[in-house]
Amino acid sequence: MGDAFGDANAPLPPSRGVLYGVGVGPGAPDLITLRAARLIEQAQVVAYPTLAGAASFARAIAADLIAPQTQEIIMDVPMSVERAPAQAAYDEGATRIAAVLDQGQDVVCLCEGDPFFYGSFMYLFARLSDRYRVEVVPGVTSVTACAARAGRPLAARNERLTVLPGPLPEDELRARIAGAESVAIMKVGRHLPKIRAVIEALGLTAQTVYIERATLPEEVVLPLAEAPEAAPYFSMILLTKGADPWL
Amino acid sequence: MGDAFGDANAPLPPSRGVLYGVGVGPGAPDLITLRAARLIEQAQVVAYPTLAGAASFARAIAADLIAPQTQEIIMDVPMSVERAPAQAAYDEGATRIAAVLDQGQDVVCLCEGDPFFYGSFMYLFARLSDRYRVEVVPGVTSVTACAARAGRPLAARNERLTVLPGPLPEDELRARIAGAESVAIMKVGRHLPKIRAVIEALGLTAQTVYIERATLPEEVVLPLAEAPEAAPYFSMILLTKGADPWL
Structure with a gap:
């Protein structure tokens, strides 16, 4: 299992709890x-980050499954362009989670979509996976959820799929989209005007869904x-140049 | 909803059944x-393709959920490099599914992973979505499942993710991998020696998981x-050049 379980020659104490990074999917609770x-x-302790005190989307998706007596570890990440405040929030969250794991109790970390696909869970994974057993439960990503809702097959046969973050610079977005087949652009938000201009300049607007x-x-x-x-943070652009659904 | 529901000016007869394209995830039944x-x-009719009479992986994943009295529509696709025999199999399957939908009964089509991510469901979608209501239920893909099991975060922050099919020609694979950050290579199977040579030539073997x-x-x-x-068809290669899990 490599990275996830650390050095195979140094077995982890069985009395420690397991950290679960759990994908809760794109939004609908039954996904x-x-x-x-x-x-x-079954969790006795769940954990999740929040941004500047705002509600957690991951927690909202899972709300009906969380028992009333469950303990919640909230890592509040301040709004800042600097990295240090967020690093401090994850350092402190990792310390609080480690204290629970050391007592032999498991911690279930709630993650929108999938924990390893643009998820903040990887910051906890980096801080804790060398000392604790970590199990990642993959989830439905927003990419396939958006394709399903838009009725747009993403990739068939030998087609390529490229996932791009919307904050990339305009020149790089243009070059990457021009060389791609199907494209999913994540984290659109305030970058929508820039992305729209790039797709328009490439003559691809008619093949593109928001x-x-x-x-x-x-x-x-x-x-x-x-x-x-104006687009919210949880928005996506799907562009299907290939993806011919006919066999 | 665009493509999925056809022309909004021509409402579909409410007495017709709904075709569900249902992703059953990467393999573990509880995913x-x-x-x-x-x-x-709850399905009274399920449908799925098989290849030259072999067992269906999608059906095996969902086996414990299928009630004994459920009717099964099996579309057997013959082994052939030609496209016509597979086209005929999906034509015939679409006709049988349409007959059930016309009786007002729903059909649940089982799809490994996600229906719109390298799935054969899109061949049925192309044949039926202009005349019937189609609902696609997204599933966990093998890409995030492999990342979870390998303990390898796929993409963080402004990183890109490229999904490539293993059958692509060697030159194209080399160019696409060289220009990418995180890469997932699908459908490895008999293409493993070629893919391995490309990654070795690029000096990226140490960052790559099978x-x-x-x-x-x-x-x-x-x-x-x-x-x-020798690799089976259901194998993948994950290469993470970026994906720094530290914040």
Whole structure:
């Protein structure tokens, strides 16, 4: 298992708890996996980050599964362009989680989508996986959820799929999209005007869909040309150049 | 909702059944979503393709959820390099599914991983979504499942993720991997020697993991240097050049 379980010659004390990084999927509570649901329901301690005191989306997705007596470890990350405050928040969160694991109790960390796909869980993984057993439970990502809701197959046969973060510089976005087949652009938010200009300049607007809050009641699915001026953080752009669904 | 529901000016007859394309995840039965599990348990008709009479992996994943009296529509795709025999199999399968939908009954099509991510469901979607209501239920893909099992975060912050099919020509694989950050190579199988040579030539072997049958009891996770000579179809290569898990 390599990285996840540290040095095979140094077995971990069996009395320690296990840290579970659990993907809760893209938003609809019934897109949680059976395994994740069972772990959350049985958890005595759950953990999740929040941003500047705002509500946690991951916790909201899993809310109906969390028992009333469950202890919650909240890592509040301050809003800042500096890295140090966020690092301090994850350092402190890792210390609090480690204290629970040392008592032999498991901790279930709730992650939107999938823990290893643009998720903050990897910051806890980096801090704790050398000393504790960590199990990652994969989840449905927003990429396939958006494709499902937009009715757009992502990739077939020998097609390529490229996932790009919206904050990338305009020149890099243009070059990456031009050389790609299917493209999913994550974290659109305030980068929508820049992304829209790049796709328009490449003549690809007609093949592009804008999706926000996929699988939630307030979901929006629109052709890019009809997308709003302002996009929320949980929005995505899907561009399918290849993805011919006919065999 | 665009493509998935056809022309908004021509409402579909409400008496027709719904075709569900349901992702059953990467292999472990408890990585099925709550929604998919409910649909499969309640299904009166399930459908899935098989290859030259072999057992269906998607059906095996969902086996414990399928009620004994459930009708099964099996689309057997003959082994052939030609496209016409497979096209005929999906044409015939679509006709049989349409007959059930016309009787007002729903059909739940079982798909390994996610229906729109290298899945054969899109061949049925292309044949039926103009005349019937189709709902796609996204599933956990093998990409995030392999990352979870290998303990390798896929992408963080502004990193890119590229998904490549193993059958791509050697030159193209080399160019795409050289220009990428994190890379997931699907459908490795008999292409393993070619892929290994490309990664070795790029000096990236030490950062690369080989995974087969992720999340199943017979799972294998190895550094690429220790991968077997012969790989099964359900194997993957993960290469993480970026994906620094530290914040």
